[in-house]
Amino acid sequence: MKVIAMRKNYDFSKSTPNPYAQKLKKQITIRLDEDTITYFKNMAEDKGIPYQSLINLYLRDCAQAHRDLKLQWQ
DSSP states (O other): OOOOOOOSOOOOTTOOOOTTGGGOOOOOOOOOOHHHHHHHHHHHHHHTSOHHHHHHHHHHHHHHTTOOOOOOOO
């Protein structure tokens, strides 16, 4: 196995901006109930996608449709 040493300097003058940079995801910490996580994990397994991606898709759909949560306290 050949080891390649890192250079001290790299030339990025001919590089192009990342076209997906605006779509990059931001890591956050969020607290969810266990039953909610189980629900999305089971659904994600049925769909064949990671559960975090499924939660992101669901939340994105809500945001794009400007869904508003109706809360009624009793």
